[in-house]
Amino acid sequence: MSDTHAQTVAFVRDTMTEQQEPPLSQSGAYKWMRENxxxxxxxxxxTLVSVWLIYSVLSHVMPWAVFGIxxxxxxxxxxxxxxxxxxxxxxVACWAVIxxxxxxxxxxxxxxxxxxxxxxxxxxxxxxxxxxxxSSLPRKLLAFSVVAPFxxxxxxxxxxxxxxxxxxxGFVIGWAIIRxxxxxxxxxxxxxxxxxVPLLYxxxxxxxxxxxxxxxxxIGLEQxxxxxxxxxxxxxxxxxSGIALSLPLGIVLALGRQSDLFLINKCSVIFIEVIRGVxxxxxxxTASLLLNYFLPPGTNFDLMLRVIIMVTLFSSAYIAEVxxxxxxxxxxxxxxxxxxxxxxxxxxxxxxxxPQALKISIPGIVNTFIGxxxxxxxxxxxxxxxxxxxxxxxxxSTEWNGIYWELFVFIGLCFFIxxxxxxxxxxxxxxxxxREHR
Amino acid sequence: xxxxxxxxxxxxxxxxLIYDTRYRSLTIQVVAMILLMLLFSWLVxxxxxxxxxxGKDFDFGFLWQPSGYDINQRLIDYNxxxxxxxxxxxxxxxxxxxAALGCALATVLGVIAGxxxxxxxxxxxxxxxxxxxxxxxxxxxxxIVLIFALMTxxxxxxxxxxxxxxxxxxxxxxxxxxNRGVYIPAIHFNAAFFESGLYNWLLIIxxxxxxxxxxxxxxxxxxxxxxxxxxxxxxxxxxxxxxIVPTAILMVLMGAYFDLPSLQGFNFGGGVHLRGSLxxxxxxxxLYTGAFIAEIVRGGILAISKGQSEAAFALGLRxxxxxxxxxxPQALRVIIPPLISQFLNLTKNSSLAxxxxxxxxxxxxxxxxxxxxxxxxxxxxxxxxxxLVLSLLISGVMNVYNNSVKLKxx
Numbered sequence: 001m002s003d004t005h006a007q008t009v010a011f012v013r014d015t016m017t018e019q020q021e022p023p024l025s026q027s028g029a030y031k032w033m034r035e036n037x038x039x040x041x042x043x044x045x046x047t048l049v050s051v052w053l054i055y056s057v058l059s060h061v062m063p064w065a066v067f068g069i070x071x072x073x074x075x076x077x078x079x080x081x082x083x084x085x086x087x088x089x090x091x092v093a094c095w096a097v098i099x100x101x102x103x104x105x106x107x108x109x110x111x112x113x114x115x116x117x118x119x120x121x122x123x124x125x126x127x128x129x130x131x132x133x134x135s136s137l138p139r140k141l142l143a144f145s146v147v148a149p150f151x152x153x154x155x156x157x158x159x160x161x162x163x164x165x166x167x168x169x170g171f172v173i174g175w176a177i178i179r180x181x182x183x184x185x186x187x188x189x190x191x192x193x194x195x196x197v198p199l200l201y202x203x204x205x206x207x208x209x210x211x212x213x214x215x216x217x218x219i220g221l222e223q224x225x226x227x228x229x230x231x232x233x234x235x236x237x238x239x240x241s242g243i244a245l246s247l248p249l250g251i252v253l254a255l256g257r258q259s260d261l262f263l264i265n266k267c268s269v270i271f272i273e274v275i276r277g278v279x280x281x282x283x284x285x286t287a288s289l290l291l292n293y294f295l296p297p298g299t300n301f302d303l304m305l306r307v308i309i310m311v312t313l314f315s316s317a318y319i320a321e322v323x324x325x326x327x328x329x330x331x332x333x334x335x336x337x338x339x340x341x342x343x344x345x346x347x348x349x350x351x352x353x354x355p356q357a358l359k360i361s362i363p364g365i366v367n368t369f370i371g372x373x374x375x376x377x378x379x380x381x382x383x384x385x386x387x388x389x390x391x392x393x394x395x396x397s398t399e400w401n402g403i404y405w406e407l408f409v410f411i412g413l414c415f416f417i418x419x420x421x422x423x424x425x426x427x428x429x430x431x432x433x434x435r436e437h438r
Numbered sequence: 439x440x441x442x443x444x445x446x447x448x449x450x451x452x453x454x455l456i457y458d459t460r461y462r463s464l465t466i467q468v469v470a471m472i473l474l475m476l477l478f479s480w481l482v483x484x485x486x487x488x489x490x491x492x493g494k495d496f497d498f499g500f501l502w503q504p505s506g507y508d509i510n511q512r513l514i515d516y517n518x519x520x521x522x523x524x525x526x527x528x529x530x531x532x533x534x535x536x537a538a539l540g541c542a543l544a545t546v547l548g549v550i551a552g553x554x555x556x557x558x559x560x561x562x563x564x565x566x567x568x569x570x571x572x573x574x575x576x577x578x579x580x581x582i583v584l585i586f587a588l589m590t591x592x593x594x595x596x597x598x599x600x601x602x603x604x605x606x607x608x609x610x611x612x613x614x615x616x617n618r619g620v621y622i623p624a625i626h627f628n629a630a631f632f633e634s635g636l637y638n639w640l641l642i643i644x645x646x647x648x649x650x651x652x653x654x655x656x657x658x659x660x661x662x663x664x665x666x667x668x669x670x671x672x673x674x675x676x677x678x679x680x681x682i683v684p685t686a687i688l689m690v691l692m693g694a695y696f697d698l699p700s701l702q703g704f705n706f707g708g709g710v711h712l713r714g715s716l717x718x719x720x721x722x723x724x725l726y727t728g729a730f731i732a733e734i735v736r737g738g739i740l741a742i743s744k745g746q747s748e749a750a751f752a753l754g755l756r757x758x759x760x761x762x763x764x765x766x767p768q769a770l771r772v773i774i775p776p777l778i779s780q781f782l783n784l785t786k787n788s789s790l791a792x793x794x795x796x797x798x799x800x801x802x803x804x805x806x807x808x809x810x811x812x813x814x815x816x817x818x819x820x821x822x823x824x825x826l827v828l829s830l831l832i833s834g835v836m837n838v839y840n841n842s843v844k845l846k847x848x
Contacts, residue, residue, distance in 0.1 A: 374578065419576070
């Protein structure tokens with residue numbers, strides 16, 4: 001065989017050639033640059049413009065930030081140090097304002113000896129929120145999530161421990177009525193009773209009970225007023241309470257807007273459109289200027305509570321619209337299937353419709369939450385000391401008069417970290433909940 | 439079937455109000471109605487009591503009283519002797535001005551950033567992602583304050599333009615960027631047709647709009663001709679002429695000339711003075727909203743499946759035609775509704791003007807007027823109503839547009 005072969009073909013290679021490296025233009029950094037930066041003339045121009053842009057920004061910002069002065073007690077001292085180190089015309093940051101005032105930016109005027117309380121509250125909050133965020137954690141942690149709001153309130157505002165316990169007792173009463181009384185008085189009766197009895201309890205019994213328990217066994221923390229709180233702590237309190245309260249309210253409003261009942265439908269539509277049509281800042285001014293007109297003479301309650309109520313109402317209207325989008329996106333067959341199974345309205349919503357609709361609306365809901373968290377900065381206009389308000393206060397002091405960028409950079413970075421991680425979490429959740437194959 | 443087996447003669451029972459689905463919805467609505475009425479009457483009676491206690495009444499007469507305060511940035515004539523109503527109008531026009539400017543710039547920025555973020559140029563795509571994430575995740579208020587600080591701290595004072603060797607110079611000898619604001623050339627008329635500048639500009643706009651309409655007709659005529667003969671007549675010079683010539687002739691007839699800003703004493707005179715507050719608010723709103731629009735544009739383009747452009751190429755369409763006839767009509771359907779809601783957001787966010795002292799509707803009607811007259815209830819009501827009407831108008835336009843581009847399904 002080999003003989004004939006040798007005669008018909010002049011040369012047959014009987015060994016493999018050595019494997020060659022790919023040509024320089026087809027491998028490594030060179031290829032990457034050719035493909036990703038310099039593929040067409042337009043791309044070359046774009047790359048050059050971008051490089052110039054990046055260079056011109058970084059050449060100003062980097063020396064300013066890197067050579068910044070961290071150790072000084074006032075802006076003038078900062079400038080003296082700068083003159084000694086780099087000469088008078090150097091432009092460097094004075095990070096000392098952050099290292100000196102970061103506690104204030106985080107906690108406002110919260111008493112320094114009690115800083116451990118908000119910190120502990122934040123840690124507990126993370127523990128309480130984790131089983132909600134990540135389904136791989138043990139479900140028993142959810143019990144703690146239910147109790148957590150009362151503990152967090154007590155830690156941050158202080159006072160006797162009996163106040164939150166007495167309030168929590170009302171919820172326990174309501175739950176107990178639904179759980180144990182419904183076989184005897186029917187579902188509807190027990191729901192009505194579970195609303196009425198706790199309300200009566202809170203208005204009539206809770207106050208005296210709290211006083212009585214506090215006088216018998218005075219356990220508690222030192223009370224801290226709302227107006228002492230500020231900075232990121234304030235933004236977190238308003239943001240987190242707003243988020244936690246507006247989600248259920250928003251879902252109810254969305255259901256109302258989809259409802260067949262004429263009156264409920266129209267009320268929800270009017271509420272949503274009016275709230276969404278007017279800027280948050282106008283609502284905040286309404287809360288601070290006008291709320292006293294609408295309440296019985298003599299009522300006056302905490303400004304922070306008013307803000308939380310306003311922010312909750314505001315973002316619940318936005319969430320309602322997002323959830324409505326999710327409800328509308330579900331195929332009609334899902335509703336009909338739930339009806340065909342004989343489920344009543346609430347059961348069909350809870351078991352069939354909402355789990356799917358909420359899944360679709362997750363990105364929108366998280367975006368609303370990010371917006372809400374950013375909007376907490378607006379409270380500065382009605383006199384609460386959020387981070388931006390505090391930066392104004394710091395600038396007004398004699399030591400730090402005239403300092404801008406360092407504070408802005410710090411505040412901006414903190415907000416960026418919070419909001420960016422929320423956005424990433426929403427992407428993670430979207431991926432996890434995606435059932436269909438793509 | 440069940441009605442057949444029911445014992446006959448069973449009349450209406452009270453329990454049907456709860457257990458019969460025919461009546462239950464009625465019951466729920468009546469209960470809700472009663473609760474709602476109770477709530478409203480409670481609120482109204484509280485308000486009446488409180489107003490009585492304070493010795494105030496509910497009266498919009500203050501709108502016709504002289505305001506007594508000055509407004510530094512205004513589009514119409516106004517002085518401190520004008521009424522509160524006119525001050526509110528000045529503020530409303532200022533809000534509309536910054537909103538319109540902001541919407542225009544935000545759209546441009548957003549479209550550019552959105553398209554560039556999809557670019558296959560790695561550096562540009564990263565840079566745009568950085569822009570989008572940076573602006574989306576930091577509060578707008580911070581950006582407004584920051585850009586305002588940049589405007590006042592980072593720009594030269596008017597005195598820097600003076601002397602033989604000025605340390606700052608005007609752009610093209612026409613635009614001066616100073617820490618007191620930006621001065622741009624103004625267009626004035628020698629032989630204006632009307633006394634008021636507003637009417638002159640309305641006339642010019644009307645003529646220009648007529649030109650645009652004529653251009654549309656020309657395009658239509660060209661399309662008809664193409665249908666009939668297969669050849670599209672060359673129309674670009676005709677279009678260009680019709681678009682520019684009538685307006686230009688009108689401007690020349692009215693004796694239009696540029697009024698360039700120049701140093702007069704310690705400050706610039708002539709031209710149009712745009713205050714730093716307006717510029718800062720405008721830039722911040724545009725950059726912030728632009729980041730959101732960029733994401734919308736990107737999502738809209740990504741939503742069109744690749745098969746669409748491949749199908750268009752298979753039909754033999756050129757890339758430009760493919761974009762115009764296949765990709766854009768579909769992408770716009772995805773892009774426009776959220777885009778309009780971003781415009782709505784921008785308009786509402788313009789109320790943050792309070793941070794830089796720009797005199798918008800909230801600062802005049804909802805700010806100084808309230809403080810001077812003590813009419814919080816009326817002032818906030820009018821302010822809320824203004825924003826509400828504006829929002830409903832914009833979303834009404836959006837719905838009309840939405841219906842016109844919606845997929846017509848069977």
